[in-house]
Amino acid sequence: MKLQSTKIDAFKGRFRGEVVSPGDEAYDDARKIWNAMIDKHPALIVRCITTSDVVLAVNFARDNELLLAVRGGGHNIAGSAMCDDGIVIDLSQMKAASVDPVARRVTIEGGATLADLDASTQAHGLATPLGINSTTGVAGLTLGGGFGWLSRKYGMTIDNLESAEVVTAAGEVVRASNTEHPDLFWALRGGSGNFGVVTHFEFRLHPVGPDVLSGLIVYPIAAAKSVLRQYREFLAQAPDALSVWAVLRQAPPLPFLPEEVHGTGMITLALLYAGDPKLGEPLIDPLREFGTPLGEHVGVQPYIAWQQAFDPLLTPGARNYWKSHNFSTLQDGLFDAVIESIENLPSPQCEIFFGAIGGATTRPAPESAAYAHRDAQFVMNVHGRWQEQADDERCIGWAREFFKASAPFASGGVYVNFLTADEGDRVRSAYGPNYDRLAQVKRTYDPDNLFRTNQNVQPA
Numbered sequence: 001m002k003l004q005s006t007k008i009d010a011f012k013g014r015f016r017g018e019v020v021s022p023g024d025e026a027y028d029d030a031r032k033i034w035n036a037m038i039d040k041h042p043a044l045i046v047r048c049i050t051t052s053d054v055v056l057a058v059n060f061a062r063d064n065e066l067l068l069a070v071r072g073g074g075h076n077i078a079g080s081a082m083c084d085d086g087i088v089i090d091l092s093q094m095k096a097a098s099v100d101p102v103a104r105r106v107t108i109e110g111g112a113t114l115a116d117l118d119a120s121t122q123a124h125g126l127a128t129p130l131g132i133n134s135t136t137g138v139a140g141l142t143l144g145g146g147f148g149w150l151s152r153k154y155g156m157t158i159d160n161l162e163s164a165e166v167v168t169a170a171g172e173v174v175r176a177s178n179t180e181h182p183d184l185f186w187a188l189r190g191g192s193g194n195f196g197v198v199t200h201f202e203f204r205l206h207p208v209g210p211d212v213l214s215g216l217i218v219y220p221i222a223a224a225k226s227v228l229r230q231y232r233e234f235l236a237q238a239p240d241a242l243s244v245w246a247v248l249r250q251a252p253p254l255p256f257l258p259e260e261v262h263g264t265g266m267i268t269l270a271l272l273y274a275g276d277p278k279l280g281e282p283l284i285d286p287l288r289e290f291g292t293p294l295g296e297h298v299g300v301q302p303y304i305a306w307q308q309a310f311d312p313l314l315t316p317g318a319r320n321y322w323k324s325h326n327f328s329t330l331q332d333g334l335f336d337a338v339i340e341s342i343e344n345l346p347s348p349q350c351e352i353f354f355g356a357i358g359g360a361t362t363r364p365a366p367e368s369a370a371y372a373h374r375d376a377q378f379v380m381n382v383h384g385r386w387q388e389q390a391d392d393e394r395c396i397g398w399a400r401e402f403f404k405a406s407a408p409f410a411s412g413g414v415y416v417n418f419l420t421a422d423e424g425d426r427v428r429s430a431y432g433p434n435y436d437r438l439a440q441v442k443r444t445y446d447p448d449n450l451f452r453t454n455q456n457v458q459p460a
């Protein structure tokens, strides 16, 4: 980036947050994001603390023709929160939340994590559907759709979005809702970071917990085919309040598993019942009878604790490469492919999971919001995860191999938030039939494609 220092000084003079540049002590930490494979060097990282800071930064980027990236929680696998040479609008200092427990609404700033949001709403026994790793950013997750343990009952995260405050490419601050800038509101709900910087999200809330029935039931990989078949039948008739995901990997050293199975292949059923735990207990009993479990850890625990249960397996700093498909049904051929893949894991941290959505996520019409995949009953993620750069090729190769083997059974759609940086050719599949309308909205709100460090929608 070639920019006169006088211009940067003038910007700093008006900016209230912190500006981090190469050479500053904070620089290397500020450019780190969840996926250690991303090693980008922005010219400036501007840590905003107010909406006015965001306006200044957007205007500065646009007027000086700088490449612009926006960082929420920094979890995006493609590394879109960072850019080389340009400017990063870093929202990680903007996390404040305000809950109205009577109206069941929360307003939260654009740099908050899922943990921030859950902490504020659970103080009132309320929640909105979010993802399964508490350090993920609310912003990126929401803008791509968002799903987790509560989604079968209460829908995608975007289905609970009431309004958003957005700084547009023109530097205007607008409120988007069903009645104000409705096209923009439509596009924000699944169109990822293409339409502006969201400084505030307002969500509807539901009574959840604070204690919920949740946990893990673990079977050996040798039983995986039979478990997966029974899992498929079970979910087809399960109530929306019950969410069960299937995770295949090597057994981590969990205290409730016998030591001799640590490091061996397993299939885990991870579950949450979003209702009175007493009503959930009999519903989950059949899950214990799919075979002889290696162990289980199921009980009534704080919802917040379950929301953080997977954090230790998903810490930042590892190298990660993902491949993903949506499925409307799970076929037996897919089970054979997944079992073969787990028998050939390239690293003990790799896993394949089937996130069961369905339920309320399938009820809105595909064109009602930019997120189009209302037919998806399962979102599968091949999670390649390892530590050393020397293992990149092997681990990436493994993920691609299973992705190919599972493609014949997939629906064709893909969740935009699971796309890696090298999947530009799948962007249209991610936005599906809504791509053309997104391109129209993009022309209105970002005609010069200022917000392009993302799974990009080209202005029509």
Ligand code: FAD
Binding pocket: 034, 070, 071, 072, 073, 074, 075, 076, 077, 079, 080, 081, 091, 110, 111, 130, 131, 132, 133, 135, 136, 137, 138, 139, 140, 141, 142, 143, 144, 145, 146, 147, 148, 192, 193, 194, 196, 197, 198, 199, 314, 417, 418, 453, 454
């Ligand atoms: P960032 O990398 O900070 O941002 C991603 C993109 O979002 C940026 O490029 C930018 O374009 C845009 N963006 C960020 N903040 C803003 C903002 N305030 N305004 C406008 N644009 C913005 N997803 C699920 O739905 N469910 C899950 O259970 C789930 N689990 C996950 C677990 C892990 C370990 C990880 C790494 C990801 C998971 N995801 C899940 C995917 C997650 O939704 C995406 O990675 C998402 O992009 C993360 O958002 P972020 O704000 O942390 O990311």
